[in-house]
Amino acid sequence: MAFLELTNISKVFGQTPAVQDFNLQVEKGEFVSFLGPSGCGKTTTLRMIAGFELPTTGTVVVNGNDVTNKPPQKRNTGMVFQAYALFPNMNVAENIGFGLKIARKPKDEIKKRVEEVLAIIKMESFGNRYPYQLSGGQQQRVALARALAIQPQVLLLDEPLSALDAKIRVSLRQEIRAIQQKLGITTVYVTHDQEEALSLSDRVVVMNNSKIEQVGTPFEIYNFPKTEFTAQFVGTLNSIPATVRHAANGELTVDSQTLVTAQKLAGIADGEAVMISIRPERISFASEGRKPNVLNIKVENITFLGSIVRVQVRAGEHLFLMDTFNNPFLKLPEVGDKVEITFSKEAVLVLRHASQI
Amino acid sequence: MQTAQTLSSRSAPPSRKRNVSFAWLGVVPFFLFAALFLILPSGILLVGAVQDKQGNFTLANFAGMFKGVSLGLVAAPSQANLLGLTFPLPFTVDFQSNSMINAYILSIQVSVVTAFLGGVIGFLLAYAAVLGGLPKFVRSALLTFSGVASYFSGVPLAFAFIATLGRLGFVTVLIRNIFGFDLYMTGFSVLSLLGLVLTYTYFQFPLMVLVITPALDGLKREWREASENLGASAFEYWRHVAFPIILPSLLGTMILLFGNSFGAVATAYALTGGNFQLATILIFRQIRGEVLQDPGLGYAVAVGMIVVMALSLGLYYWLQRRSERWLRR
Numbered sequence: 001m002a003f004l005e006l007t008n009i010s011k012v013f014g015q016t017p018a019v020q021d022f023n024l025q026v027e028k029g030e031f032v033s034f035l036g037p038s039g040c041g042k043t044t045t046l047r048m049i050a051g052f053e054l055p056t057t058g059t060v061v062v063n064g065n066d067v068t069n070k071p072p073q074k075r076n077t078g079m080v081f082q083a084y085a086l087f088p089n090m091n092v093a094e095n096i097g098f099g100l101k102i103a104r105k106p107k108d109e110i111k112k113r114v115e116e117v118l119a120i121i122k123m124e125s126f127g128n129r130y131p132y133q134l135s136g137g138q139q140q141r142v143a144l145a146r147a148l149a150i151q152p153q154v155l156l157l158d159e160p161l162s163a164l165d166a167k168i169r170v171s172l173r174q175e176i177r178a179i180q181q182k183l184g185i186t187t188v189y190v191t192h193d194q195e196e197a198l199s200l201s202d203r204v205v206v207m208n209n210s211k212i213e214q215v216g217t218p219f220e221i222y223n224f225p226k227t228e229f230t231a232q233f234v235g236t237l238n239s240i241p242a243t244v245r246h247a248a249n250g251e252l253t254v255d256s257q258t259l260v261t262a263q264k265l266a267g268i269a270d271g272e273a274v275m276i277s278i279r280p281e282r283i284s285f286a287s288e289g290r291k292p293n294v295l296n297i298k299v300e301n302i303t304f305l306g307s308i309v310r311v312q313v314r315a316g317e318h319l320f321l322m323d324t325f326n327n328p329f330l331k332l333p334e335v336g337d338k339v340e341i342t343f344s345k346e347a348v349l350v351l352r353h354a355s356q357i
Numbered sequence: 358m359q360t361a362q363t364l365s366s367r368s369a370p371p372s373r374k375r376n377v378s379f380a381w382l383g384v385v386p387f388f389l390f391a392a393l394f395l396i397l398p399s400g401i402l403l404v405g406a407v408q409d410k411q412g413n414f415t416l417a418n419f420a421g422m423f424k425g426v427s428l429g430l431v432a433a434p435s436q437a438n439l440l441g442l443t444f445p446l447p448f449t450v451d452f453q454s455n456s457m458i459n460a461y462i463l464s465i466q467v468s469v470v471t472a473f474l475g476g477v478i479g480f481l482l483a484y485a486a487v488l489g490g491l492p493k494f495v496r497s498a499l500l501t502f503s504g505v506a507s508y509f510s511g512v513p514l515a516f517a518f519i520a521t522l523g524r525l526g527f528v529t530v531l532i533r534n535i536f537g538f539d540l541y542m543t544g545f546s547v548l549s550l551l552g553l554v555l556t557y558t559y560f561q562f563p564l565m566v567l568v569i570t571p572a573l574d575g576l577k578r579e580w581r582e583a584s585e586n587l588g589a590s591a592f593e594y595w596r597h598v599a600f601p602i603i604l605p606s607l608l609g610t611m612i613l614l615f616g617n618s619f620g621a622v623a624t625a626y627a628l629t630g631g632n633f634q635l636a637t638i639l640i641f642r643q644i645r646g647e648v649l650q651d652p653g654l655g656y657a658v659a660v661g662m663i664v665v666m667a668l669s670l671g672l673y674y675w676l677q678r679r680s681e682r683w684l685r686r
Binding site: 050051052071072073077078079081083084085086087088089098099101102103132146147150 | 577579580582583584585586587588589590593597598601602682683
C-alpha cells in the first residue's frame with residue numbers, strides 16, 4: 001500500500017471543473033512534482049491533500065488513514081507557501097516553534113527542535129531575526145524549517161521558489177532536495193517550472209486542463225512523452241506534420257523528403273497524416289557525421305544562448321529548431337546557407353494523428 | 358589659437374544650472390493654506406499663551422490653568438469618577454475649584470469613551486464586512502456610508518440627533534407610539550452626557566471602519582492557512598497571529614479617534630449649548646470673552662490641547678509605522 005493515495009479525486013468550483021479523475025499513489029520518502037501551466041489544477045490538488053479544499057469526489061489516504069474529510073489541523077502535513085507566509089509578528093525561532101507551541105510541547109523540547117531545524121537549514125544564528133529582516137531566500141528556508149519542525153507525514157510545497165531570483169532558485173532547490181533525501185520525507189511539490197520538476201523529482205505528474213497527462217520519472221517524461229501536450233510543455237520540441245509512407249518500415253515523408261522512425265506505427269495506415277516531434281538537441285549538422293535521417297534545409301536564424309547555440313532552419317514550409325553545444329572552435333553555417341541536418345531514427349516520435357490536432 | 362580655445366572650453370567644468378521644477382507650483386496652495394490656517398494660528402496661540410494683557414512675557418497663563426488644584430500623594434485615598442463609574446485612587450486630587458482642569462478631564466473622559474466605543478463598533482463592522490464572508494455589496498455600502506458619516510459632524514449632526522432622539526425626535530416618538538415606551542422616562546436625554554457620547558460615536562465608528570479596513574485586508578490568507586496547517590484553531594490563529602498583527606493599527610486608530618473627539622467643539626456646542634465644559638468649549642468662551650475675558654488663559658488651554666493632540670498623533674504614527682513594517686511585502 002502506498003503512503004499517500006489519491007483515488008478518483010475531482011474538484012468542481014461552481015460549474016468549473018478544477019481537477020478531474022485524479023489518481024496517484026506516492027511511496028514513502030518519494031519526491032513527486034505536479035507540473036503544468038497555470039490553472040491546470042495542480043495547486044488545487046495540493047490544497048486537497050493539505051485539507052484546505054474538500055474534494056467533490058474521491059478520497060485522500062495518508063499512511064493508511066482516510067483524511068478526506070479531516071480539517072487541516074488533523075492531517076499532520078507540512079506546507080510551504082509560494083509567498084512564504086511567515087508570521088510577521090514572530091521572530092524566526094518563534095515561527096519555527098509555532099506548531100510545537102500549539103501542540104503544547106514543553107519549552108525545552110521546542111527550543112531543542114528549533115535549534116535542530118535551524119541547523120538543517122544552516123541558519124543557526126538567525127533565530128532572533130524577524131521576517132522583514134530576511135531576504136526572500138532566507139524567508140523561504142525558514143518557512144521550510146517551520147513546516148519540518150512539526151515532523152509532518154507529508155511535506156507539501158506550493159511553488160516555493162517562484163518568488164525568488166534565478167540563482168537563489170537553483171541553490172535552494174538543491175538544498176530542498178538534499179534535506180528531503182536526508183529526512184526521507186514524502187514530498188509533493190507543485191511547480192510550473194519544468195527544470196525544477198525534472199531536477200528535483202523521483203516522479204513527475206504532468207497536468208493539463210484539470211487532468212493528468214502523464215506520470216513518470218523525469219527521464220521518461222522528457223524522452224518518451226506520451227501526449228503532445230507533455231512533449232510540448234516539457235522541454236523545447238519541433239512538431240512537424242508528416243505523412244506515413246510505409247508504416248511497416250516506419251517511413252514518413254516531410255516536405256517530400258523521407259524520414260525513418262524507430263517507433264512501431266501499429267494501427268496507422270500508409271498515406272495517413274501524422275504529427276512527428278524531434279527534440280532540438282537531437283538534431284545535428286550532417287557535416288559532423290551522418291545518421292539515418294538526413295534533411296536538406298536552409299539556415300534561417302542563429303541565436304547564441306550561452307552554453308548552447310540555437311539554429312532555426314527551414315525545410316520547405318516547416319521550421320525546425322536545432323541546438324548545438326557552444327565551444328570556441330564551433331563552425332556554424334551563415335544565415336541563408338543551404339546545408340544538411342541529420343538525426344537518428346529514435347529521435348523521431350510519432351505523437352498522434354495530424355487529423356486529430 | 359582656435360585649438361586652444363576649443364581645448365579650454367572642453368576642459369571647463371560642465372554648467373551646473375539648476376532647473377527649478379514647476380511641480381513646486383502645484384503644492385504652493387497647500388503650503389499657503391498650511392501656513393495661514395495651521396502654522397500662523399499655532400504661532401499666535403504659542404505667543405499669546407506666554408503674554409499678559411499688556412503684551413509682556415509671563416507664565417501666569419499656564420499657572421492659571423492649575424489654580425486651586427491641590428494634590429496630596431498617598432496622603433488620603435480617594436475615588437475618581439469616569440462617566441458615572443468610580444475608581445479608587447491612592448491619593449487625593451481636588452479639582453472642584455478649577456474649571457480648566459475639570460474641562461480637560463471631561464474632554465478626556467468623553468474622548469476615551471467615544472474612542473473605545475467607536476473603535477469596538479467600527480472594528481466589528483469592518484471585520485464582518487471584510488472577513489465575515491458577507492456579500493461584496495455590504496462592504497461597498499459600509500465603506501461609502503463610513504466615508505460620508507465620518508465627516509458628518511458639527512451643527513448638522515447635532516441637529517440630526519435632536520431631530521431623531523430629541524424629546525420630540527422621530528425615533529423617540531416612533532418608539533413611544535409603536536411600543537408605548539417613552540425613552541425619556543428612563544432618564545435618557547440627547548442633551549445629556551450620554552447623548553453627547555452617542556453623537557460623537559456616530560462620527561467615530563465610521564472613521565474606525567475606514568482606517569481599520571486596509572489593516573484587515575492586509576491579513577494574508579496564507580497566514581491563516583499556515584497556522585491551520587501547523588495545528589492552530591481559529592481562536593489560536595487570532596490570538597497568536599492575526600490580533601497581534603493588527604493590534605498596532607487598532608490601537609493607533611483608537612488614538613486617532615481620541616484626538617478626533619478631543620478636538621471637536623461644534624457638535625458639543627450645538628447639541629448642549631455649552632452645558633458641558635469641554636476643553637474646546639472653554640477655550641472658545643475664554644477667547645470670545647463670553648464668561649471671563651482672558652484670552653491669554655484661553656491660549657494656554659489651547660496650547661495644552663495642542664500638546665495632547667500632538668502626543669496622540671505621534672503615538673498613532675509610531676504604531677502605524679510598526680504595523681506597516683510588519684505588513685510590508
